[in-house]
Amino acid sequence: MKLSLKQWIQVLVSLSVAVWIFWFLYKDIKMESLLDALQQASLFWIGLSILVSTLGFWIRAWRWKLLINADLDEKIPTSRSFWALMVGYLVNMLIPRAGEVARCGVLKNTNGLQVSKLLGTVILERSVDLLFMILVIVLAFSLERDVFLDLTADLISVDNLKGILLDYLPLLIGGILLLLIIIYWVKRRYRDHGLVQKFQHFMREFISGLKSVSRMEHRMGFWLSSVIIWVIYFLMMYFISLGIPSTANLSPSSVLVVMVMGSIGMIAPVQGGIGTFHALVAFILMTYGLSEEEGKIFAVIVHSSQVLIVVVVGVISLLAVAKISLISKPATDELRIK
Structure with missing residues (x-):
């Protein structure tokens, strides 16, 4: 993945x-305390996590x-999507959000799939x-209602928030309408331009990827796995909490x-949620009676375990993808000669 000077500057600023x-966060935490x-x-609970x-x-x-195979005659195995996914997570450690495009690029190289269609499945997945995530937040709120209300009272003034929304709502609506008018005008004015046609083709493939969920063979498996993913997120953190x-x-x-x-911290546009994850996890743990140092140490152990998985499995995935590409390249060259 080649980056322009502007993109490199954005990466360096984010990092x-x-x-x-x-x-x-950690300038006052002694290494002896972490050790x-x-x-x-x-180690049992951390290893299990x-x-x-x-x-x-x-x-x-x-x-x-499941989403990808909905439109394919020749189905891809889970191993291919796994290698691509882990390469994407590895790229995210360097360039925030670039991993979503990177994993689509991997499947383009290994299986010849269209990136635009794959991006549609990625956006649907996200x-x-x-x-x-919203459902989990609602569940957490219902189980720990008092904690959430105390945090909201300390951090957010509901009255001020309502006032801001009401003051800027007309501006927001006007901006959206103006954007729609500009898009319509550009489409009408430059509809025969090559770039516009490429964009329209991209959007058609993109929407096709979004619609792939309606064509899946295992819809129940898709929704059940979505639930299991969040259960595993919880177990990952719960097991580590038991081990400390x-x-x-x-x-x-x-x-x-x-x-x-922690999930909210990972959304921040920084590499791997570094800093934001630690800050929010440590902050909430302090509301449960832990010291600032204990909260920060827990956060760094959880985050480090995830970074370890991404780096180790991501590097293995890169090697696997390189091997697959080397194997498939001679076959592709042979087809071109014929």
């Missing part, structure tokens, strides 16, 4: 922000495969994840709230 947040926490932690989390990546790849003395007494509902905060 600098992530590193600065991480440094600011002591690791020595006291149960890593194992379950890896299984979650495989299930995510299987779910993505939209489903967002839906389930400072968090071993947290209730499952408390860990669910911690998971929600």
Whole structure:
């Protein structure tokens, strides 16, 4: 993936922000404290968390495969979607959000699939994840209502928020209408231009990818795997909480709230949620009585376990993809000669 100078600047700025947040959070945490926490932690629970989390990546790849195969005569195996998915996560560690395009590019190289169609399936997959995330937040709110209300009262003024929305609602509606008018005008004015035709072709393939869920053979499997993915997210964090003395007494509902905060931190446009994940997880743990140091140490252990999986499995996936590409290239060249 080639990057322009502007994109490299964006990457460096994003990485600098992530590193600065991480440094600011952990500048007062002594390495001895982290090492002591690791020595006291149960390797069994942490290892089980890593194992379950890896299984979650495989299930995510299987779910993505269902969407992809909906429009294919020659189905791809889960292993191909898994390699592509893990390469995407590895790319995200360097360039935020670029992993979604990267994993589509991998399947283009290994299976000759169209990136535009694959992007449609990725966006649909992410939209489903967002839906389930909202449901998990609602569940966490219902189980830990008092904690959420206290946080809302401390961080957000509901009255001020309503006032801002009402003040800027006409501006927002006007901006959307103006954007629609500009798109319509550009489409009418330049509809015969090559770039517009390419864009229209891309959008047709993109929408086709979004509609693939209606053509899936295993719709129940798609929705069931979506539920299991979030159950695994919870188990990944819950197992680590059981393995660390400072968090071993947290209730499952408390860990669910911690998971929600961590998920929100991972959405931030920084590499791998570095800094934002740690800040939000440590913050919510302090509301449950942990010290600031204990909360930050828990956050870094959880995040490091995920980074370890992404780096190790991501590198293995890169090697697997390179091998597949080398094998398929001679066959492609032979077809061209014929």
